[in-house]
Structures are given as C-alpha cells and as structure tokens.
Amino acid sequence: MTEDKNQLTNIQEFLDRDEKKDQLRFLTAGSVDDGKSTLIGRLLYDSKKLYEDQLDALKRDSVKEGHAGGEIDYALLLDGLKAEREQGITIDVAYRYFSTNKRKFIIADTPGHEQYTRNMITGGSTANLAIILLDATKGVITQTRRHTYLISLLGIKHVLLAVNKMDLVDYSQERFDSICADYRAFVTQLDIPDVDFIPISALNGDNVVDLSTRMPWYHGSSVLEFLENVHVSSDNNYADFRFPVQYVLRPDRDFRGFSGKISSGLIRKGDPVIALPSRKQSKVKSIITYEGELDKAHTPSGVTITLEDEIDISRGEMIVHPDNLPRTERHFEAMLVWMNEEALDLSTQFYIKHTTLVTRARIDKIRYRVDVNTLEKAEVELLKLNEIGRVIITTTKPLFFDPYRRNRQTGSFILIDPLTNNTVAVGMIIDKLDPKDLPSKITLETKQKIERGQGLIGKSEYIRRYNQKAGTLWLTGLHGSGKNDLAYSLEKTLFDIGATVVLIDGFTIRSGLSKELDFSPTDRTEHLRRVAHICKILNSQGIITICSFISPDEEIRLQVKEIIGADLFHLIYMESDLAFSKQNKPELYNLFDEGKISGLPGVDIPYEKPLDPAITCKPDGDNVELITSYLAKKKIFPAT
Amino acid sequence: MEDYRLTNLRELEAEAIHIIREVAAEFENPVMLYSIGKDSSVMVRLAEKAFYPAKVPFPLMHIDSKWKFREMINFRDNYAAEKNWDLIVHYNKEGFEKGIGPFTHGSKVHTDVMKTQALLEGLSKYKFDAAFGGARRDEEKSRAKERIYSFRDQYHQWDPKNQRPELWDNYNARIHKGESIRVFPISNWTELDVWQYIRLEKITIVPLYFAKERPVVNQDGTLIYVDDERMPDELRKRAEMKMVRFRTLGCYPLTGAIESRADTLEKIVEEMMLAKVSERTTRVIDFDQEASMEQKKREGYF
Numbered sequence: 038m039t040e041d042k043n044q045l046t047n048i049q050e051f052l053d054r055d056e057k058k059d060q061l062r063f064l065t066a067g068s069v070d071d072g073k074s075t076l077i078g079r080l081l082y083d084s085k086k087l088y089e090d091q092l093d094a095l096k097r098d099s100v101k102e103g104h105a106g107g108e109i110d111y112a113l114l115l116d117g118l119k120a121e122r123e124q125g126i127t128i129d130v131a132y133r134y135f136s137t138n139k140r141k142f143i144i145a146d147t148p149g150h151e152q153y154t155r156n157m158i159t160g161g162s163t164a165n166l167a168i169i170l171l172d173a174t175k176g177v178i179t180q181t182r183r184h185t186y187l188i189s190l191l192g193i194k195h196v197l198l199a200v201n202k203m204d205l206v207d208y209s210q211e212r213f214d215s216i217c218a219d220y221r222a223f224v225t226q227l228d229i230p231d232v233d234f235i236p237i238s239a240l241n242g243d244n245v246v247d248l249s250t251r252m253p254w255y256h257g258s259s260v261l262e263f264l265e266n267v268h269v270s271s272d273n274n275y276a277d278f279r280f281p282v283q284y285v286l287r288p289d290r291d292f293r294g295f296s297g298k299i300s301s302g303l304i305r306k307g308d309p310v311i312a313l314p315s316r317k318q319s320k321v322k323s324i325i326t327y328e329g330e331l332d333k334a335h336t337p338s339g340v341t342i343t344l345e346d347e348i349d350i351s352r353g354e355m356i357v358h359p360d361n362l363p364r365t366e367r368h369f370e371a372m373l374v375w376m377n378e379e380a381l382d383l384s385t386q387f388y389i390k391h392t393t394l395v396t397r398a399r400i401d402k403i404r405y406r407v408d409v410n411t412l413e414k415a416e417v418e419l420l421k422l423n424e425i426g427r428v429i430i431t432t433t434k435p436l437f438f439d440p441y442r443r444n445r446q447t448g449s450f451i452l453i454d455p456l457t458n459n460t461v462a463v464g465m466i467i468d469k470l471d472p473k474d475l476p477s478k479i480t481l482e483t484k485q486k487i488e489r490g491q492g493l494i495g496k497s498e499y500i501r502r503y504n505q506k507a508g509t510l511w512l513t514g515l516h517g518s519g520k521n522d523l524a525y526s527l528e529k530t531l532f533d534i535g536a537t538v539v540l541i542d543g544f545t546i547r548s549g550l551s552k553e554l555d556f557s558p559t560d561r562t563e564h565l566r567r568v569a570h571i572c573k574i575l576n577s578q579g580i581i582t583i584c585s586f587i588s589p590d591e592e593i594r595l596q597v598k599e600i601i602g603a604d605l606f607h608l609i610y611m612e613s614d615l616a617f618s619k620q621n622k623p624e625l626y627n628l629f630d631e632g633k634i635s636g637l638p639g640v641d642i643p644y645e646k647p648l649d650p651a652i653t654c655k656p657d658g659d660n661v662e663l664i665t666s667y668l669a670k671k672k673i674f675p676a677t
Numbered sequence: 678m679e680d681y682r683l684t685n686l687r688e689l690e691a692e693a694i695h696i697i698r699e700v701a702a703e704f705e706n707p708v709m710l711y712s713i714g715k716d717s718s719v720m721v722r723l724a725e726k727a728f729y730p731a732k733v734p735f736p737l738m739h740i741d742s743k744w745k746f747r748e749m750i751n752f753r754d755n756y757a758a759e760k761n762w763d764l765i766v767h768y769n770k771e772g773f774e775k776g777i778g779p780f781t782h783g784s785k786v787h788t789d790v791m792k793t794q795a796l797l798e799g800l801s802k803y804k805f806d807a808a809f810g811g812a813r814r815d816e817e818k819s820r821a822k823e824r825i826y827s828f829r830d831q832y833h834q835w836d837p838k839n840q841r842p843e844l845w846d847n848y849n850a851r852i853h854k855g856e857s858i859r860v861f862p863i864s865n866w867t868e869l870d871v872w873q874y875i876r877l878e879k880i881t882i883v884p885l886y887f888a889k890e891r892p893v894v895n896q897d898g899t900l901i902y903v904d905d906e907r908m909p910d911e912l913r914k915r916a917e918m919k920m921v922r923f924r925t926l927g928c929y930p931l932t933g934a935i936e937s938r939a940d941t942l943e944k945i946v947e948e949m950m951l952a953k954v955s956e957r958t959t960r961v962i963d964f965d966q967e968a969s970m971e972q973k974k975r976e977g978y979f
Contacts, residue, residue: 048943056873060685129842131821132814134867141685143865155842162844270682284698288731296727298695298846303681327726335681339694339727352702376842390847393702451847458851460841 055138061264062143064161064193066184067170072201076170076239076260077146081135083246084261130160139265154409154423155376157187158463162449165269166195168260173206173236177219183409185220189227190372190425190465192445194272196224196232199260203252204238210254226412228442233267235260273336277439278302279363279447280356281392286341294325294341295350300392300446301439302358303335304342311359312350313437316635318359319346336446353394355437363437363447368559370467372407372441373400373428375420377454377461383419387461389432391450396434398452403428420462429470435557441465470559499579503537505674507576509601510664512585513594513647514611515639517622519656523611524585526661531581534665536674539575541568542585556636565593569600576605581674589638590645609664610650615639617656686874690723693862695846696825697727700807700860701734703850707807707860708800711737711764713749714926715882716811716863719871721760722880723862724809736763738799738808742791743773744928746904752883767799779930780909787928797833806852809860815867825864831855872946886945888922888937899933924949 067073129152133144145160147153161167167188171181188196198220206212213236224232235244236255243249246261258266283297304310308321324331325341334340342356350356357363375381381400389398404427405414420426441448452462500506510527512520521542528540547554550567554560565588572582588594598606618639619626628634629641638644652667654660668674683691700707709724711717724733739753757764769777772790779787800808814820824840826848841849852858863871875882892903894912901908902923903916908930921934922945939945 048947052873052876052943052946055869056684056686056877058685059682060688129822132865133821134815134865136867136869141867141870159842159844163846273681275681283695284702284728286728286731292730294730296698298691325730327729337688337691337695338683339691339698341729388851390849392847393699445845449845449847451842451844451849453849453851458849458853460843460849463842463844463847 058136058138058140060141060143061166061267061269062145062164063166063168063264064145064147064157064164064188065168065170066147066157066188067168067180071170071172072239073146073170076168076199076201076237076245077133077144079239079242079245080142080144080261081133083242084135084137129156137261137265142264152423153183154187154374154425157184158191158374158376161188161191161193162463164191164193165272166197166264166267167193168197168199170199170201171216171220173200173202173212173216176216177223179410181220182223182412185224185227185229186407186409186412189229190374192228192442192465194230195267195269196229197260197263198232198234199239200234200236201239203236203243204241208236208243208249208251210252213255233257233263235263274301274444275303275335276301277361277363277444278304278308278358279392279437279439279444280304280342281394281437281447282350282352282354282356283393284352285350292343293347294343295356296339296341297356297393298339299334299336301336301444302361303333304358305333306331309359310344310356311362312348313355313357313363313365314435315348315350315354317346317348317632319344319348321345353392355392357437363439364469365435365437365557366469366559367432367435367557368401368429368470369436369438370404370427370429370470371450371464372467373420373426373452373462373464375422375424375426375462377459378422379461380422381420381462386455388453388455389430389436389450390453391436391438392447394434394436396432396436398430398432401429401431427467428464430464435555438466440468494578496579500676503579504676505536505579505581506672506676507579507581508605508607508673509572509576509582509584510607510609511588511594511597512583512609512611513588513650515613515615515618515644516587516625516637517618517620518611518613519621520585520611523654523660524583527664528583530661530665531583531674534674536581537579538581538583540583540585541571543587558642561589562593562596565597566600569597572601576601587638587644589643591648594647607652607667608647608650609652609654610647611654611656611660612646613656621656686870686877689863689866689870690726690874692846692865693723694727696848696860696862697724697809699848699850700809700858701728704807704858706803706805707735707809708738708765708803708805709733709735709809710796710811711739711753712811712926713739713745713753713883714811715875715886716813716871718880718882719863719866719874720809720811721756721762722878725760733762736765738765738767738803738805740792740796740799741766741768742787742795742928743768744779744787744791744907744930746883746885746902746926746929748885749883749926756881765799765803767795767802769795769798778907779928780907784931787931791928800833800857806857807860808857809862811863812861813866813868813871814864823861823864825861826850827859827861828852829857829859833857835859868949869946872942872949876942876946883926885923885926888920888940888944890918891921891934892916893919893921893934900935901930902934904929 065073065077131146133146135142145164147156147160169181169184171177200213200216217234235257236252237244237260239245243251244259246259248259279300279302280297281300282295286294286296304321304324306321306324309318310321311318322343322345324334325343383400387398388395403417403420406417406420406424406426407414409425439447448466450464451460454461512524514520524540524542528538531538546568551564554564565586568584568586572584575582594608625634625637629637636642652663654663709720728734737757769791777787777790812820814823824843826843827835828840829835893900894903894915900921903913919936920938922937922939923932923934925932937948939948
C-alpha cells in the first residue's frame with residue numbers, strides 16, 4: 038500500500054512539472070536525400086524513449102521492449118508522404134509532435150522538392166525556428182540558399198544549419214568549418230539574427246540526441262539539446278499592444294465585452310486605449326477570462342476586454358494604446374507569395390483577410406519578382422504559382438498594420454479569390470507606401486498615354502478671347518482661416534471685372550467626385566490629385582481656376598504644382614493662427630474636442646506653412662485687392 | 678525582463694479559443710459535434726472559455742449510432758442538462774428501423790449507415806455550415822496533414838487535392854452556399870496534452886475511461902464489453918469479469934477495452950506513456966480496409 042502511495046506522488050510530481058513546459062514550433066527544410074526523414078525519425082523515436090525512461094523508475098511491472106537490436110530505418114517511422122504523392126494528393130505540410138521533459142515540439146515537415154515555396158511558406162508561417170539540413174559532401178547548394186531565403190521572408194529568427202552526413206567526410210572539422218563559413222557569407226545578406234551550426238550524422242545518431250565521441254573537436258550541443266534550450270521568447274513582440282476585435286459579447290444589456298487574441302504586446306487593467314478606426318478613447322475596465330479577472334494579459338492569450346465607456350466597436354476593428362498606434366493605411370507594399378494554379382490577374386478585386394478584418398483589395402503594381410534561387414529581381418507582368426513578388430496593394434477599407442518584420446500577426450494577410458473562394462496568395466507587409474509612390478505618382482507613368490489630343494484652338498486664341506492667361510490660384514490655410522470666404526469674394530470680383538473663372542472648393546469635390554475618400558493622408562493626396570487634374574484641364578482651355586483647399590503639407594502642394602505645371606500654379610497662403618481659425622469656424626474644432634472626428638490639420642496632424650507662397654494673406658488684410666493687383670502685374674488678368 | 682511565454686497547454690488553449698471564436702464570428706450556423714469522449718469534453722470546456730461570460734452561441738450535436746455504451750448516454754444527458762447547452766441528438770431513423778447494427782451487419786455497414794450517413798443527414802437537416810470536431814493530427818497518420826479548417830463540398834466530401842493553404846492564424850472562411858467546413862481546434866494537441874488539460878482543468882469525463890471490474894468477451898484478441906442484451910447469446914456466454922478500461926469510446930462492440938488497473942487520471946497517463954500501441958488500435962473500425970480513415974474522410978465521416 039505504501040508503495041502504491043509513493044507511486045502516485047511520483048507520477049503527480051512528473052505531471053506537475055510536465056504541465057509547466059513550453060512549446061517550440063519548428064520547420065524542417067531539406068530533401069529526403071539530405072537525410073531529413075532520418076533526422077526527424079530519430080528525434081521522434083529517441084526522444085520518446087528518453088521521455089519514457091524517466092518513468093522507468095516509477096514502473097511497477099515494466100514491460101521491457103527491445104529498442105532496436107539491429108539497425109532501425111528511422112525514415113520508415115514517418116508515414117508515406119511518397120505514397121500520397123503518387124495518389125496525387127498534395128501534401129504541403131505534415132505536422133509531427135514529440136516531447137521531452139523540457140518542451141513540447143511541433144515539427145512542420147515540408148516536402149523538399151515540388152511546390153517547395155508554397156509548402157515551406159505554409160509550414161513556416163507558425164514556426165519560431167527552422168532546421169535546414171545540408172549534405173556535408175555537397176556543401177551549400179542552391180537549395181540551401183532557396184530555403185534560407187524563404188525562412189528570412191517568413192521572419193523566422195533562428196536557423197539551425199544541421200550539417201549532415203559527417204560520417205561521409207571522415208568527421209572532418211575542416212570540412213564543417215568551411216561549410217559554416219560559406220553559409221555565413223550568404224546569410225549576412227538576409228535578415229536572420231540567430232544562426233547556429235551542428236555537425237551531425239542522422240544515420241548514426243551523431244550529435245542528434247547525444248553528443249558524439251567521433252567529433253571531439255565539436256564543443257556545442259546536440260540537436261535535441263539545442264532545441265530544448267534555444268531562447269525564443271524574445272521573438273514575440275511585447276512592445277506594441279494590438280488587439281483585433283474578434284467577437285463582441287453581449288450576454289445582457291449591461292455587459293459589452295470585446296473578445297480576441299492579443300496579437301502582440303500586453304495590456305493592463307486601467308490602461309488608456311483607443312479604438313481604430315473610430316479613434317474613440319477609453320480605459321480598460323476589466324480583462325475577463327473563464328478563470329476570473331486579470332490585472333494584465335499578454336500575447337498570444339485570448340481574453341475579453343471591457344471598457345469604462347460605451348464605445349461601439351465591431352469585429353475587424355482594433356483596440357490599441359493611444360501612444361502606440363499601428364499604421365492605418367489603404368495603400369501599402371508587400372511581399373506576395375502566389376499560391377494558385379492560375380496566375381495573378383491584376384484586374385481582380387480580391388478579398389483580403391488581415392487580422393479579423395475582411396475587405397476588398399487590388400494589386401496596383403508588381404514592382405518585381407524575386408528569383409528564389411538567385412535572389413535576382415526581374416520586372417514581370419504577372420506572378421505565377423510559387424512565385425514571389427514585391428507588390429503595391431490598395432484596399433477598400435484601411436488596414437491597421439505593422440511591418441511584418443516587426444509584427445508577424447498584424448503584418449500578414451491572405452488574398453481570397455472572389456469567385457472560387459480559394460486562398461490564392463499570402464502576403465507580408467513591408468510598410469506603407471513611400472510618399473513618392475502615392476497614387477498621384479503611380480499614375481504619372483501612364484500620363485503620356487492619356488495626354489489629351491491636340492485641340493484646334495491655340496493657347497493664344499484663348500488669351501485673346503478671354504483677355505486672360507490661364508492659371509490656378511491655389512489657396513492654402515487652416516480650416517477656418519478664411520480662405521473659402523476669400524475665394525468666393527475673389528471669384529465675384531474677377532467675374533465682375535470680366536474674367537472667366539471657375540471656383541473649386543473642398544466641400545463640392547468631396548460631396549461628389551471624391552465621395553469615397555476619407556481624410557487619411559493617402560486619401561487626402563488622392564483627393565487633391567483629382568482636383569489638380571480638373572485645374573489642368575480648365576487651364577489648358579484658357580480658364581482661371583480658384584481653388585480653396587487646406588492642403589496641409591508641402592509634399593502634397595508640390596505634387597499639385599507638378600500636375601498643373603509650375604508656371605500656371607500660384608500659391609496663396611491664408612495666414613491665420615489656430616485661435617483665430619477656431620473662433621471663425623468652431624464647428625469642426627468642437628467635433629474634434631468631443632472626440633467625434635480626427636485628422637484635423639494643425640490640431641492632431643501637422644499643418645506645414647508654405648515655404649515660398651506667391652502671396653501671403655492675413656485675415657484682416659485687403660486680400661482681394663492684393664490678389665487682383667498681383668494678377669494685373671503678372672498680366673494674367675487683364676492680359677493686355 | 679519578465680518572461681511572458683505561455684506554457685504549452687495555455688498556448689494550445691489560446692490557439693483553440695481563437696479558432697472557435699473565428700468560426701462563431703464568420704459562419705452563419707456552426708455546430709459542435711459531440712462524441713461524449715474525452716476530447717469532446719475538452720472541446721466543450723474550450724467553447725465555454727471562448728464565450729465566457731456569455732452562453733456558447735452554437736448547439737452541440739451528438740450523432741447517436743444507437744450502439745453507444747449506456748454510461749455514455751447517461752453522461753451525455755446529465756452533462757448537457759448541467760451545462761444548459763442546446764443539445765441536438767440525431768440518429769439515422771431509417772437505419773435504426775431496419776435494425777442496422779454491428780453484430781448483424783458488420784462494422785463497415787454499421788459505421789457507414791449509423792455514423793457517416795447519420796452525420797451527413799444531421800448536418801444537412803439543420804443546414805450547418807461549420808462543424809467543430811475534436812480530431813487531432815497525432816491520432817492517426819493520415820491526419821498529420823489535415824487542415825484546421827477542412828473544406829467540404831456540397832456533398833460533404835473532402836477533396837484532398839483541393840484544400841486551401843492555411844497560414845499563420847488567418848483562416849479563410851469564405852464558402853459558397855451549400856458548402857461547409859469541418860473545424861479542428863485541437864489539431865495540435867497530443868493525447869498527453871488532452872489528459873494533462875483534463876487534469877489541469879478538472880474536466881469531468883465518462884467513467885468508462887477508468888479501470889473497473891466489467892464483464893467482457895475476448896473476441897479475436899479484442900475485449901468486448903457486454904453492455905446490453907443486444908449482444909448475441911453465444912458471445913455473452915463467454916463473458917468474464919475483468920479489470921478493464923477504455924482508451925477510446927466508440928460504439929460498444931467496435932471499441933475494445935484494455936486490461937488495466939488505472940483508476941485515476943495519473944495512472945491513466947502513466948499507463949499511456951508506457952504503452953507502445955497507439956490510441957486507435959483499440960478501434961476495430963480502422964482495420965476494415967487499407968487507408969480506411971482516408972476513405973471515410975472522403976465519404977464525409979471525419
């Protein structure tokens with residue numbers, strides 16, 4: 038009886054310890070020829086033996102089973118992926134599990150040959166570490182480089198290069214060192230911070246589970262020891278709290294909880310938070326789990342958050358800290374892996390799923406395709422199965438993202454074909470677009486193609502008819518600075534004295550032509566690009582345009598100037614401070630103060646004063662007079 | 678720096694909760710298939726956690742082959758009542774009326790009519806577009822490659838050549854009308870993880886898992902539990918009392934018992950770790966034909 042009690046305590050101790058272990062997911066890359074199956078077979082089989090041996094002491098009537106008197110074909114322990122391939126079943130990844138008393142391991146085993154890109158990307162997307170197998174007799178070959186590139190693309194931070202078949206090179210340290218040097222030289226081009234090397238013979242078990250006596254010159258750990266001890270917790274992003282809302286819980290009228298998985302970072306009770314895209318702010322009232330309320334929670338836990346204030350947040354929106362925001366953009370650049378049999382068709386409007394948000398997306402441009410074997414870039418018209426390209430994407434709703442290299446959860450997405458519903462591509466976001474690549478610039482390339490045909494009326498004929506030189510008077514200034522009032526007065530005065538003018542203001546354009554655009558920087562640019570093109574058409578037909586737009590940054594104004602033409606563009610700055618503007622037109626500013634709107638230049642986003650305006654107006658100045666005399670002096674109106 | 682890493686069990690739990698919520702959010706009419714087994718008990722707990730403090734927003738469905746152990750049925754009914762869950766029990770009425778059973782028709786016909794057909798009938802009847810199952814990748818070799826969202830066409834069939842790439846934790850939930858998915862939130866759990874979780878979370882499971890003196894018949898090396906009067910007399914005559922338990926729970930003549938003294942969770946785990954036979958070898962059903970699981974999956978069984 039006492040013996041029985043001891044027994045129980047011991048197994049309980051074992052289980053208590055065992056349930057505290059962590060998990061490591063890793064990818065194995067390499068082909069069967071490199072001995073990959075043998076290595077995996079050995080890890081699975083030998084570690085199982087080890088694991089159970091701990092229990093040996095506890096065994097009452099232990100049944101001794103002979104572990105391999107002769108040679109075991111470890112590769113046979115894995116099921117026949119080969120047979121399945123013969124049946125035509127596509128295996129992109131097979132998962133294997135094993136445990137030691139320190140860790141549980143999940144292996145994503147991917148076939149090395151056909152479809153390697155798709156397979157490796159799929160298997161590696163959840164891995165923290167990759168083991169690349171290499172044949173010591175062959176050294177670093179194309180396949181090694183290809184696998185390494187894909188691993189770096191996936192953002193896997195730890196690579197173990199297992200130099201196999203050391204038995205075939207007489208366990209030579211020199212050979213091992215030279216392979217490591219070759220690999221190091223290659224890997225420095227890529228973004229993999231942690232690279233380790235172990236010389237092994239999977240067939241003989243050297244340095245796989247136990248250290249080998251055949252390589253006394255090697256002082257590192259065995260593959261299994263390495264896997265048990267490699268430190269991967271710092272790979273997680275604990276800095277940026279990102280909480281994509283997955284499900285809204287409303288069990289009764291008083292409770293509104295936002296459920297989701299913490300994509301990155303950590304959250305504490307009482308933290309100030311902001312919801313995107315509404316930008317409504319509140320504080321964390323409670324962090325709820327089945328076990329009870331928590332003071333804090335971190336990635337990748339699934340929790341339910343309640344807020345102090347009643348804020349309407351739906352699935353697809355995101356809760357973050359107000360001082361640490363993700364990018365909120367509709368245009369971005371990404372590395373795209375094409376996974377569909379049919380090639381990418383640039384005219385398709387895909388569905389994009391990013392965190393919990395699903396919206397539509399189009400691919401504006403393929404910048405280049407990367408050859409996974411040579412890493413060379415090539416200009417292409419489309420991407421085919423297993424090809425990787427750098428692309429520009431525009432989405433219907435803005436995404437809340439971080440660059441993939443900073444955040445694998447909020448930096449990745451899948452593209453779904455709207456007809457077949459298949460996942461046709463996956464992407465890793467590089468970042469938002471460089472301002473020079475914003476849509477206004479993208480279209481410059483096609484500018485020549487759409488240039489208007491030669492008119493039958495010459496420029497001088499317009500000047501004679503209207504007695505004016507065409508041009509655009511572009512008024513910039515804070516909201517409420519008085520530029521709209523000035524624009525209307527100016528239009529009236531010029532009309533009265535015989536000029537032919539067209540007035541364009543933000544309200545008119547936004548209620549029609551730019552109706553679908555919001556006030557984000559990229560949409561603001563697109564909006565003004567449209568206005569600039571209207572001015573260009575009108576100016577080319579002899580008409581003077583008066584434009585009144587906040588146009589808050591120099592970059593935007595320069596783009597407008599470029600579209601219209603520098604000689605036709607006259608920048609007028611309505612200089613008034615924020616206090617005056619608020620008093621003059623309080624409505625929008627009040628809405629901002631109430632937290633109902635955001636993106637107001639001069640308040641929460643910057644307003645850059647023009648560096649070199651043609652005219653500077655003051656709220657109390659005789660501005661119409663100032664401008665009409667400028668036009669007269671420049672012989673714009675009257676021209677004679 | 679504080680180490681924020683989750684334990685293996687908590688990481689598996691977080692993954693499963695994420696999957697369960699995704700399905701509830703993106704599908705119109707999900708259901709959780711409930712087999713009464715230990716994995717089902719774990720699934721139920723995970724679903725409760727996913728929506729706490731609200732009620733789980735989908736029902737449970739048990740496909741009753743009418744040949745379940747009586748202890749299982751009792752457990753099921755008490756469990757659902759206690760949890761206040763919507764439980765749908767569906768069985769193939771036609772098959773039942775024809776008297777289809779494993780003793781008279783063999784395991785293949787019984788499984789096809791009373792399990793596979795019954796499941797498809799149940800799914801179609803209630804127009805479920807997503808069905809949670811408790812299958813794990815380590816259970817059986819052909820499952821090692823199974824997706825978490827396993828796509829099924831309008832005939833509930835699984836096309837191994839046409840499964841979608843599945844990356845990160847980003848699941849494609851778009852389907853056409855009539856199509857559906859099977860979802861496996863505990864894909865990455867091993868049998869040991871399941872037992873450890875049951876222990877950690879103090880989850881109740883059917884008593885048949887624990888060793889006890891039970892009447893059994895040795896039929897070609899498989900110990901068949903004498904559960905009710907439907908067992909043929911010539912078999913019943915050979916019954917003897919043995920200390921046995923069940924490693925898996927299926928239909929009663931199809932699932933063999935094993936001789937065991939493991940009457941606590943700890944002893945079960947210990948026994949399991951020392952056992953060299955994998956879990957499903959005690960289920961007769963898998964030996965019916967070559968690659969049988971693969972075949973059954975194509976036909977619509979899990």
